[in-house]
Amino acid sequence: MLDRSRRGAASIGILFVRHSRPSGLLVAFRAKKLMDVRIRVMKRADIPAGMRLKDLAGWNQTEADWERFLDASPQGCFAAETAGRVVGTSTTIVYEGRFAWIGMVLVDPEFRRHGIGAALLDRALEHLDSLGVPAAKLDATPEGRPVYEPRGFVAEFEIERWVLARQPPLPAVVRDDALAALRPILNLDREVFGADRSHLLASLDRDAPELTLLREEKGKAAAYALGRHGSRADHLGPWMAGEESAAAEILDEFLRRTRRERVFVDIVKSNRFAEKLVRARGFVFSRPLTRMVRGPNGYPGRPELLCAVLGPEFG
Incomplete structure (x- = not known):
């Protein structure tokens, strides 16, 4: 030690x-x-x-x-x-x-x-x-990397925090029949994240069911997002979509449903369209992060499908 x-x-x-x-x-x-x-x-x-x-x-x-x-x-x-x-x-x-x-x-x-x-x-x-x-994973700030690297952590991919500041939106009305089913999301998230985190995502859905979003194609989950009501802002993540049109639809619906003046999102920097979508909607860059792993990365998931991660505290 x-x-x-x-x-x-x-x-x-x-x-x-x-x-x-x-x-x-x-x-x-x-x-x-x-x-x-x-x-x-x-x-x-x-x-x-x-x-x-x-x-x-x-x-x-x-x-x-x-x-x-x-x-x-x-x-x-x-x-x-x-x-x-x-x-x-x-x-x-x-x-x-x-x-x-x-x-x-x-x-x-x-x-x-x-x-x-x-x-x-x-x-x-x-x-x-x-x-x-x-294996152990974490999201490191630039200041934290010198602490993590000597302990065997190596970079996996880059993340960026983007922040939206806006006028208070009008309250969104979300009917009960518009709330997304969670089970298809959990099944797809295990593939994308690399491990099951159903218990955690279910707790997010219980606290903010109106921020759980699902787009299906041919009866299968094709894009999804969950959100949290943080102490300072609402937080979008995870946000997953393989196509730009689906990602835009999820993002716009999330912004319609959230009532906060500030919204945070931690996008995967290598994603083909996430930065374009958030920038076009008024988000501004806040800070960089690096996802790091110590030990064999045997279950990397499919980060190429992620627009945004859940968050630095959860993965």
Whole structure:
């Protein structure tokens, strides 16, 4: 694990990490004062602390999203704690035993640059290795790649966050008989994503059924999308379509149904038409991300069919 040389240990900013089983990792660093940071399993009682951290980072998650992480992986979400205060988090979700997703690596700005984020990442990887999960994936910012690459992560494909800011739209009326059936979406999503994530997508559909969209051709699912009501914006994703006309139809219907002034979407950069479609509707580029994988990528799915991913926190 992470362990820096003890030479010059009296100087400011020296970090030590050691195992302290069964309680997990214990991080101690010298700053203005000596401080112990314990990394432990995250509990539901920590959700308000997680919300505080994501607000400090300007992220879009809700309490329902934290519930999704903890429901999916009750022993695989972690909190960094010092003096009774949660100052960092990381989450994992294992998809069908094929690969896992790492997300929500957050550190309180007051405690950054002391290796806490790296220790949270290492604890997540240690957990996944103990389960025998063959591969781990995540979406990295440019600043995060230097942390992930030494741990064996390599680039899979590029993603871009685009943001739409608009006048408040008129409330959309969505009849019950216009709500999409979820089962055809779940079957196709397993092929496109590379693993089953039915439980997660079903929870999104329960929270925002009006944002679940399906286009069928000859009785089969040909394009689909789901959405989330985030704390700062509605989020479109996953958004899948093999043809531009179907992708445009899904996007326009999503924008008609969402009532928020801001909409986020994380498009696959190599997609032939996703950028063209969102740009034409007023979205602007926000930031780049890189999907990365550690271990054998035996189940890559079919990313060439994806206009947009579900999101950096879920995959």
